[in-house]
Amino acid sequence: MVALTTRPAAPARTAAPARQWIxxxxxxxxxxxGLLDAGIVTVAVPSIQQSLGASFGEVQSVMAGYTLAYAVGLVTGGRLGDLFGRRRTFLVGVLLFVLTSVACAAAPxxxxxxxxxxxxxxxxAVMLPQVLSVIQSSFAGPERSSALGFYGATIGLASxxxxxxxxxxxxxNPLGLGWRSAFLVNLPIGLLAILVARVTVAESRGPRSRLDLAGAxxxxxxxxxxxLPxxxxxxxxxxxxxxxxGGLLVGFGFLERGKxxxxxxxRLLARPAIVRGLSTVLAFYAGNAGFFLLLAxxxxxGLHQxxxxxxxxxxxxxxxFAVSSLAGKRFGALVTGTAxxxxxxxxxxxxxxxxPASAQVSWLLPALALSGVGEGLVAAPLIGRILAGVDPADSGAASGILLTATQVANAGGVALIGGLFAAMLGATPGTPGTGFAHYAHATGITAAAVLVLAVVTGALARPLGRSTSH
Incomplete structure (x- = not known):
């Protein structure tokens, strides 16, 4: 990659407002x-296994390979945006995502x-950290809160x-493509994003530096x-x-000190708001990921849906989640959301x-809506609080850290809540012959653990909500 001339981050808010929002x-x-792809592929896994004659281990690797590569590359991807330009890195990331989606669709x-x-x-991992970096460098004050609200709404709609x-x-089954259409749907979306971003997203970057390859x-x-486990x-x-x-992560911290x-x-991890915010992220997303798994x-x-x-x-x-993300522009919404x-x-x-099992679906709909409203009131302000005050030069690294914490929380939540659910069920989930009563018992107890994580999220979020005025 060609080194770029050093210059201060150029906020997009100097451009016309219409261009800024486009x-x-x-x-x-x-x-x-990116989020749509993850959901579609999850649904398509059984078809992939049957079509390619894949083993269960290979199907697991189809999911795990993406998740691991994404999580491992996030911090480096965010830092690439700081060093080489967030607009440029974003465009490269989207193009690579489209090309690899086509490669997935063509896999024999x-x-x-x-x-x-x-x-x-x-x-x-190259593409997605730039989204928060662009928001961080392009918007300020109430406009940034609104932009983060739209970010949260996008997450809700994609889910x-x-x-x-x-x-x-x-x-x-368009054109008889079967599961391959799950990857090809990214082609028109990605190309549209590239065409619009090329002419509307303002470039911004941090000071000229070299990528820390040893740290990466x-x-x-x-x-x-x-x-991986x-x-x-x-x-x-x-x-x-x-x-x-875990040992290597501790060693990474010592390696990075003073470099x-x-x-x-x-300096990012020396900020108390960032440390507390990341702790809140771990509790919030671990609970959400575990809850989605056990409810599915x-x-x-259990209910044979x-x-x-x-x-x-x-x-x-x-x-x-989507609606309340747009409404929850004030950080005080964190407390209301966790409640x-x-x-x-x-x-x-x-x-x-x-x-009774026959009535549960109709009863669950309003309860899930209430939970989603709460989650939306937490997600966007929480991101804003973590990124508030971050030097524009470090916005890519901060975004990468935030998204990495989210991925670690998702993996930990699935592992811990899923393990507890299987233990309470007394069998591997999905085992034939396990009755509704067993699922009701296991879901109730395991959801109580998720409830505890929600309470922890609220306790950690309360100081964050009080510590800002907007």
Whole structure:
């Protein structure tokens, strides 16, 4: 890559307001594409396994390969934007994501698909941190809060669309493509994002520097050690790998101290608001990921709903999340949001344990909507609070750290909540012959653990909500 001339970050707010918001729409389109892809592929996994004659381990690797590559590359991807320009890095990331999506669609065998998914995850790690970086460098004050609200709404809408669009594509089977259409849908979305971003997104970058390759390598290996065991279902060798990953992460911290070209500037982690905010992120997203997993099993294995029907039942949660993300522009919404999350989860616990199976779906819809409203009131202000006051030169690194924490929380939540759910169920989820009463019991107890994480989120978020005036 050619080195760029050093210059201060150029905020897009100097441009015409219309162009500024169109630029936001173009980067949010990439966010939507990335999250949509994850949801669609999840629905398409059974078809992929059957079509390619893949083993269960290979199917796991199709999912895990993307997740690991994405999580491992986020901090480095964010830092690339700081060093080489966020607009340029974003455009490269979107183009790579589109090309690797085409490679996934064309994969003739499971090993080739796994390799393409790893490359697709790396492309996402280059693309997605730039979205928050562009928001951070382009907007200020109330406009930034509004932009983050749209970011949260995009997350909510994409979470709905993934399962619904995935189910619809498989049912429609356009041009007889089957599961391959799940990847080709990224082609028009990505190309549109590139065309609009090229002419609307203003370039910004940090001071001229070199990429910390040693730090990137150590952090990458550490994250693989932390995330690989849960991604592959906690095999026998999980604990040594996990401990090694934790040790390397500690070593990474010592390696980065005092380094002028550090991949993760330690001044970021010296800010109390960032540390508390990241702790809140871990509790919030771990609870959400675990809740989605156990509720999906309860709906599909306990209540015998189809994958598409299960996705539609989740829709009120996504809609509530999207709508409240637009409304929750003030950081004080964090406290209200966690209270609504807690109330929604308490209602879910009552419904799955006390309401007859035949009536649970209709009862769950308003409870999930309430929980989604609460989550939306938390997500956008939480991101804003973590990024508030970050030097524009470090916005890419900060975005990468934030998204990495989200991925670690998702993996940890699935592992811990999923493990507790299986223990309470007394069998592997989805095992034939396990009755509704077993699922109701396991879901109720495990949802109580998610409720505890919601309470912890509220306790951690309360000082964040009080510490700002907008």
């Amino acid at each position: 630029a936001l729409a173009s980067v949010l389109l990439a966010t939507f594409m 065998t499971a090993p080739v698909l796994i390799a393409a998914r790893v490359l697709q995850g790396l492309a996402a 709905i669309a993934g399962q619904i669009v995935g189910g619809a594509l498989l049912a429609w 390598a150590v952090l990458g290996v550490a994250l693989v050690g932390l995330l 849960s991604a592959l279902g906690w095999p026998m060798w999980a604990w040594p790998i996990l401990l090694a990953g 002028p070209t550090a991949l993760v500037p330690m 099993y309860h709906l599909q294995a 189809s994958a598409l029907a299960s996705g539609l039942i989740f829709a009120p949660l996504g809609v509530g 609504l999350m807690t109330a929604g989860l308490a209602a879910v616990i009552f419904i799955v344990t006390a309401v």
